[in-house]
Amino acid sequence: PISNSPLDCFGIINWISPRYLGSYYQFTEEYCVKEPRFNRIVGYRNLTDLGNRVSRFMLRRTKEEVLPDLPPKTIQNIEFELSLPEQKLYKSIKLLILSEIMKLEINKHTLPLIPVKMLRLLQVVSDPRLLGVQDIKSSKLEVLKDLLEPIIASDEKIILFTKFAEMAKILMKELAEHDPLLIAGEVSAKDRQKAVDLFSTDPKYKIIISTDAGAYGLNLQAASYIFMYELPWSIAKYEQRIGRAHRIGQTKPVTVYNLLAKNTIDLYTKSVLYNKQSMSKDI
Secondary structure (H helix, E strand, O other): OOOOOHHHHHHHHHHHOOOOOOOHHHHHHHHEEEEOOOOEEEEEOOHHHHHHHHHHHOOOOOHHHHOOOOOOEEEEEEEEOOOHHHHHHHHHHHHHHHHHHHOOOOOOOOOOHHHHHHHHHHHHHHOHHHHOOOOOOOHHHHHHHHHHHHHHHOOOOEEEEOOOHHHHHHHHHHOHHHOOEEEOOOOOHHHHHHHHHHHHHOOOOOEEEEOHHHOOOOOOOOOOEEEEOOOOOOHHHHHHHHHOOOOOOOOOOEEEEEEEEOOOHHHHHHHHHHHHHHHHHHO
């Protein structure tokens, strides 16, 4: 329930027990760090105290505690360098976004535009073709292929998550020799279930490519490897992705690979996830 910030906590507790944490203003004064000029929230404090106050409302059980027989889970961060052409493209797009932001009058209406603009940085790191650039190869795609090769050779199965529907289509094309299956928003519920059944029962199908349309509710414990082509911003969504394979019925250890380009938004996203996870545990 607390997947983004302590402000999530205020909404939940205020519904359960109105005014228990005071007014919204009192809550932010006690637990938030504000930037003086615009009075916007830039950080949080006193989270141990907040955790103690809300503990009477909480019962937390981790998967590891309630499922002691579940196989172990290993998370590996695979960091790599972008090629020089990719680095130049990344820098040019970053400067363009900064120039666009400088022209904005920052307020509650324009602030949400900034994360949307930042998506272009994620796209160029994933594959320049997402931005219409056809003559620059994707280093991340090459790293992925190198990692997949020995896993497929050992007859293990893989879930490959991506943020972007267009990236899923590129991956389907690039990995066509392995007969990948697809789960995306445009795939009907009937076809999704068919893909899940084939992946679970037919040794021929080693890879299932999924957008976050497949991050919830699907049982894919035939897989023992999970690849995060891009990380989500939400720790809850990240855990949901892993939970497709690391769940009741899994008999093998599960390995999760996070593909992270050095000196890019990939590493920033990883730090955001880590901070959100730490904050949630503190509360």
